[in-house]
Amino acid sequence: MLEIRNLNVSIGDKPILKGIDLHVKPGEIHAIMGPNGSGKSTLAQVLAGREGYTVTEGEILFENKNLLELAPELRAREGIFLAFQYPVEIPGVANIYLLKAAINARRKHQGLPELDAMDFLELTKEKLRLVGMDEALLYRPVNEGFSGGEKKRNEILQMALLEPKLALLDETDSGLDIDALKTVSEGVNALKNPDRAIILITHYQRLLDYIHPDRVHVLANGRIIRSGGPELALTLEERGYGWLETAEGIPA
Amino acid sequence: MNTAAHELDTLINRDYEYGFESDIDSDMAPKGLSEETIRFISERKQEPGFLLEWRLKAYRHWLTLKSPNWSSVHYPPINFQDIIYYSAPKLRDNAPKSLEEIDPELLRTYDKLGIPLKEQELLAGVAVDAVFDSVSVATTFKDRLAREGIVFCSFSEAARLHPELVKQYMGSVVSYMDNFYAALNSAVFSDGTFCYIPPGVKCPMELSTYFRINAKNSGQFERTLIIADKGASVSYLEGCTAPMRDENQLHAAVVELIALEDAQIRYSTVQNWYPGDKDGKGGIFNFVTKRGDCRGSRSRISWTQVETGSAITWKYPSVILRGDDSVGEFYSVALTNNCQQADTGTKMLHIGRNTRSTIVSKGISAGRGQNAYRGLVKVLKGAENARNYSQCDSLLLGNRCAAHTFPYIEVKNPTAKVEHEATTSRIGEDQLFYCMQRGLSAEDAVSMIVNGFCREVFKKLPMEFAVEAQKLLGVSLEGSIG
Numbered sequence: 149m150l151e152i153r154n155l156n157v158s159i160g161d162k163p164i165l166k167g168i169d170l171h172v173k174p175g176e177i178h179a180i181m182g183p184n185g186s187g188k189s190t191l192a193q194v195l196a197g198r199e200g201y202t203v204t205e206g207e208i209l210f211e212n213k214n215l216l217e218l219a220p221e222l223r224a225r226e227g228i229f230l231a232f233q234y235p236v237e238i239p240g241v242a243n244i245y246l247l248k249a250a251i252n253a254r255r256k257h258q259g260l261p262e263l264d265a266m267d268f269l270e271l272t273k274e275k276l277r278l279v280g281m282d283e284a285l286l287y288r289p290v291n292e293g294f295s296g297g298e299k300k301r302n303e304i305l306q307m308a309l310l311e312p313k314l315a316l317l318d319e320t321d322s323g324l325d326i327d328a329l330k331t332v333s334e335g336v337n338a339l340k341n342p343d344r345a346i347i348l349i350t351h352y353q354r355l356l357d358y359i360h361p362d363r364v365h366v367l368a369n370g371r372i373i374r375s376g377g378p379e380l381a382l383t384l385e386e387r388g389y390g391w392l393e394t395a396e397g398i399p400a
Numbered sequence: 401m402n403t404a405a406h407e408l409d410t411l412i413n414r415d416y417e418y419g420f421e422s423d424i425d426s427d428m429a430p431k432g433l434s435e436e437t438i439r440f441i442s443e444r445k446q447e448p449g450f451l452l453e454w455r456l457k458a459y460r461h462w463l464t465l466k467s468p469n470w471s472s473v474h475y476p477p478i479n480f481q482d483i484i485y486y487s488a489p490k491l492r493d494n495a496p497k498s499l500e501e502i503d504p505e506l507l508r509t510y511d512k513l514g515i516p517l518k519e520q521e522l523l524a525g526v527a528v529d530a531v532f533d534s535v536s537v538a539t540t541f542k543d544r545l546a547r548e549g550i551v552f553c554s555f556s557e558a559a560r561l562h563p564e565l566v567k568q569y570m571g572s573v574v575s576y577m578d579n580f581y582a583a584l585n586s587a588v589f590s591d592g593t594f595c596y597i598p599p600g601v602k603c604p605m606e607l608s609t610y611f612r613i614n615a616k617n618s619g620q621f622e623r624t625l626i627i628a629d630k631g632a633s634v635s636y637l638e639g640c641t642a643p644m645r646d647e648n649q650l651h652a653a654v655v656e657l658i659a660l661e662d663a664q665i666r667y668s669t670v671q672n673w674y675p676g677d678k679d680g681k682g683g684i685f686n687f688v689t690k691r692g693d694c695r696g697s698r699s700r701i702s703w704t705q706v707e708t709g710s711a712i713t714w715k716y717p718s719v720i721l722r723g724d725d726s727v728g729e730f731y732s733v734a735l736t737n738n739c740q741q742a743d744t745g746t747k748m749l750h751i752g753r754n755t756r757s758t759i760v761s762k763g764i765s766a767g768r769g770q771n772a773y774r775g776l777v778k779v780l781k782g783a784e785n786a787r788n789y790s791q792c793d794s795l796l797l798g799n800r801c802a803a804h805t806f807p808y809i810e811v812k813n814p815t816a817k818v819e820h821e822a823t824t825s826r827i828g829e830d831q832l833f834y835c836m837q838r839g840l841s842a843e844d845a846v847s848m849i850v851n852g853f854c855r856e857v858f859k860k861l862p863m864e865f866a867v868e869a870q871k872l873l874g875v876s877l878e879g880s881i882g
Contacts, residue, residue, distance in 0.1 A: 196837050199829070224839040232837075236830045240852030246838065249848065253839035289852065306838065 149174045149211060149345050150195075150314055156205035157187075157194055164190045166370035167206070172314070175342040179356055179381060180349050182367035183389045188349045189233060191367070192318045196230040197223050210314065224250075225257035227313035231303040231320050238290040243302065246290050247272060251309050275308040279335040297328035304335040315339070315346045321355040333358030353385035366392055429486035435459065438587055441486045445556045445591075448563050458576035458586030465580045471743040472772045472804060473712050475685060478650060485588045485621070544604070551596040552607055555623050558594035565596055569627055573656040573693045573720070581652040582689040585621045589654070592622035597632035597663075606862050608637045624655040628663035630696065635666040637865055649674075651710075653688045661696030661723065666704070668861050669717075670869055672876075673709035678738045678767070683711025690717035691747075694726035694755075702729040703746065704860045706869040708876040711740060716774065718747035721755035721783075728757040731857040733869070735850075735876055736769025736801070745775035745806075750786040750816070759790040762854050765801035766877060772804040779816040786816040794824040795853050797846070797877075846877055 150172040157165040165187045172178055182188050194201050195208065197220030208215040215223060238246070252262040263271070276283055279301045291299050300320055307315055317336065321329055336346065336359050348359060356364075356378065364380040365372045366389070374380065374392055384392070429440050438459055442452040467478070545552050551562060559566050576586035597603055628634055651673065657665050667690075676683025686709075692701035703717040713736075719728030730746035748757035763771040771794065779786045794803035805822050827849055835845035851858070851870050858866045 196833075198833055220833065220836040221839055221841050224837050230837050232834065236828065236834045238831055238834070238849055238852055240855035241848055246835065246848070249835075249840055249844065250838035253841075253844075257839070310838070 151209040152206070153208075154206035155191075155194070155203065155208065157190060158202045158204055159190075159200065163204070164201075164370055165194070168367075168370075168372060170365065170372070172345045172347065174313075174345055175340075176363065177340070177346045177348065177359065177361045179361035179364045180347060180367055181351070181353075181364060181381065181384060184351065186367045187370045188351075188367050189318055192230055192316045192347075192349055195223075195316055196220060196228060221253070222257075224310075225254050227254075227311075229307050229310055229312035229315045231300075231307055231315065231317045233319040233322065235291050235294075235299045235303055237292040237294075239292055241290050242287055243290050244272070244286040247286070247306065247309060250306065254310055272305075272309065275305055278308055278338055279304045280331040281305055296323035297325065297332075300324060300328065300332055301335070304332055304339075308335065308339060311339075311344075313344060315344065316349065317346065318349045319351065320348070321350055321352065329355070330358060353381050356381045368392065428484050431484050432481040433459075433483070433485060433588065437485050441588060441590060444486065445559070447556070447559050450563070450567055451559050454571070454576070455587050455589075458583050459588075461577055462580070462583035462587055465583060467580050471714055471774070472770070472806075473714055473741045473743045475712055478685070480584070483650060486590050548601050548604060549598040550601060550603060551594065553594055555589070555592040555594050555625065558625075562594075562596070565627070566594070566625070569656070569658055570623075570625055571656075573658060573691045574654050574689050579689060581687045582654050585623060585652050585654045585689070589621045589623040592653070593624045593626075595624075595626040595634065595636065597628045597634045599630040599632060601629075601632050603632075603634040606635050606637055620649070620651045620653070622653050624653070625658075626656070626665060626667070627658045628660065628665050628699075630660045631662045632660075633664040633666075635668070635862060637668045637670070637862060649683075650685050651688065653690075655688070655690040655717075657692035657701055659692065659694050659696060659699035659701050659723075659726075662698045663696060664700045664702075665692060666702045667692070667717070668865060669703075669705040669707070670861075670865055670872065671705065671707045671709055671713070672872055674711075675709045675738065675740050675876075676711040683740075684709065686710040686713045686715065688715040690715060691720065692718065692728070693720045694723050694728060694752075696726070697723040697752070698725045699723050700727040700729075702731070702860070704729075704731040704857065705733070705744075706854075706857070706861070706872065707732070707734040707742060707744060708872050710742075713740075713742040713744050716745050716747055716776075718749065719757065720749045720751065721757065721786075722751045723755075724752040725754045726752055727755070729860075730757075730759045730761070730775075731860045732761045733764070733854045733857045733873070734762070734771055734773075735764040735873060736766070736771045737876060738767040738769065740767075741770045743772040743774055745773045747776040748778070748788060750777075750779040750783040750788070753782070753784040754786070755783055756787045757789075759788070759792070760856055761790075761792045762857055763792070763794045763803050764797070764850060764853070764877075765794065765803050766797040767801060769801045770804075771802070772806060774806040774808075776808040776810070777818055777820075778809075779811045779813050779818065781812045783813050784815050786813060786818075788816075788818045790818075790820045792820075792822040793853070794822075795850065796824065796826045797850075843877075847873065850877055 152168050152170040155165055155168040180188055203216055248268055255262060281301045285298060291302060294302060320332060324332060348355060348361060361378055364376055364378060366374040368389065429437055435456060438455050442455060574582050576583050595607060626636060657667060659665050673684035673686055694701055701719050705717060707713050713734060717730060721728050728748050734742045734744050736742050745761060746759055759775060761773045763773055765771040773792045775790065777788045777790065792805050796803060803824055807820050809818055811818055831849050832842065832845050835848060836842060850873060858869055861869055
């Protein structure tokens with residue numbers, strides 16, 4: 149589904165990603181871990197099509213299409229979803245309005261009719277239960293005055309509604325207390341299915357106690373320095389990133 | 401330039417949608433301004449003598465004035481001898497008695513503007529007094545309104561049929577000596593709308609006027625006078641468009657509102673005059689004097705304006721809070737794109753006791769647009785417990801535009817409370833990207849974010865016009881960052 153080959157990315161003159169290779173199949177959950185500044189978020193932003201990053205080398209194929217040629221909104225409509233680390237506030241725009249605009253943009257792209265207000269509301273209420281979110285938040289301005297936990301739940305709610313093929317969760321666990329982490333994880337787990345791939349970007353192992361990845365990759369200094377099964381995350385938790393960085397180059 | 405900005409830039413260059421010119425025979429006054437011109441206008445309109453006298457007084461006063469230059473707007477000097485002051489569509493046989501008698505070409509023009517009169521008459525329940533150039537050509541729903549005792553007609557008609565009302569109220573809020581453009585309007589005003597709501601009557605429908613400037617080099621000087629008698633209430637909407645022209649057209653209107661005891665007037669404007677092209681060529685100069693007088697106790701006047709067009713918008717819809725416990729409100733969205741300039745705001749003059757006023761102004765600047773809020777809150781000595789709350793927010797799109805805020809506050813009574821809040825923000829790339837990552841196009845994202853910014857004002861508009869205003873904002877904004 150997703151094929152990243154020798155991806156090199158710079159911000160200005162500064163290289164951030166230095167030759168990433170990653171292959172993700174439908175139904176798989178991949179975790180990308182690594183210390184701060186290793187390039188994890190850059191990878192997520194580049195996949196979503198954020199401006200300001202220059203791809204100097206390599207390619208990204210999504211369902212055999214050249215992803216780098218697609219505008220961000222087209223990537224979204226094709227089924228790539230990014231749950232933001234810091235969801236922005238949009239004053240005056242009701243949350244439900246953005247949700248409806250988003251879902252109908254996707255449906256239109258798929259050649260489906262737009263959802264009418266009733267069907268949309270019913271669907272939304274069903275998904276609200278999934279992420280344990282208060283219905284009142286639908287009518288508040290997007291993310292405005294939401295707590296950290298509410299913002300993250302709102303991201304997962306959007307993901308549940310948009311049913312992406314590929315979901316990128318950028319530090320979704322950051323700033324969550326343990327209860328919020330649990331409900332958010334349950335929401336994500338409920339969205340697991342054989343056609344959907346999920347990439348979790350996280351600093352900590354604790355998210356992986358709730359969402360079990362098939363593959364774990366360690367990103368450091370712009371390179372994937374180690375890939376492995378779920379056990380790799382446990383080792384990292386025990387020993388920190390230090391042992392890998394000093395042992396860089398030694399095969400796992 | 402990023403993709404979003406690029407797309408928007410393409411869209412900004414889209415042509416003015418309403419830039420067509422109707423081919424209708426016009427009955428025009430010769431170019432230029434003199435006592436002859438004024439007599440010509442007055443005669444064409446078969447006006448009573450007092451009106452001609454008033455016009456001439458105004459003209460003589462105007463001759464003593466100089467055009468004001470204190471605002472932040474810039475424009476070349478206007479040659480007042482180069483304007484046609486009267487232009488009426490030639491009608492086949494005097495005045496039309498019904499829509500059927502109206503020049504079909506004229507009706508098609510309205511169709512292009514999206515205001516099919518007939519449809520509105522039948523479906524929307526909106527009474528429209530349509531002003532085409534200078535003469536009011538169709539007044540719908542007059543019968544139904546007449547049953548309630550409401551007078552809703554063109555200004556000329558009012559001058560003929562209700563001279564006592566016109567004589568009593570005209571110029572009582574905006575005197576012909578008020579300012580340069582008000583004096584000019586008083587001398588040459590061609591037509592406009594008159595509305596009188598008798599005591600205790602709640603007007604059963606929204607009243608509406610669509611203005612459109614058509615003939616070349618014709619200034620439009622309409623005059624609106626709305627009187628809500630004791631306990632009466634009315635909601636009035638004006639919408640404006642003009643065809644596309646290279647030369648600038650002057651629009652200098654006067655609007656007077658009078659609310660007697662316990663009366664309420666809500667006046668909403670959706671202004672979409674031609675803004676000029678992207679290099680600032682052409683477009684309307686919209687120099688308007690709008691003022692409401694809360695003459696009676698517990699009266700209320702609300703101005704809501706959505707200003708998206710005009711090359712220059714220069715106006716301050718104001719409220720004189722004369723009656724005790726009266727309320728004045730001003731809700732404004734002003735958008736400037738390309739080379740548009742706006743210097744707009746309000747004046748709230750607190751005279752009576754326990755008078756309250758609210759000001760909410762949202763300025764949006766894009767392209768090379770210049771947007772200024774200028775407002776005066778004045779509390780006079782006798783205005784015990786006067787209250788004012790003002791909020792002025794500016795939103796910037798791109799880095800070549802500018803926003804300015806000039807609040808003036810004068811308080812002469814120690815019991816008054818006046819609050820002023822102001823913010824300036826830039827439309828965030830983060831916000832745009834967030835929406836686009838959810839599948840929205842850049843233009844939809846901008847439109848959504850800006851609409852959110854303006855929500856407080858839009859919700860003050862009558863429902864059907866709020867929708868129109870949102871669409872208009874979307875169109876006016878297209879291509880606005882980069």
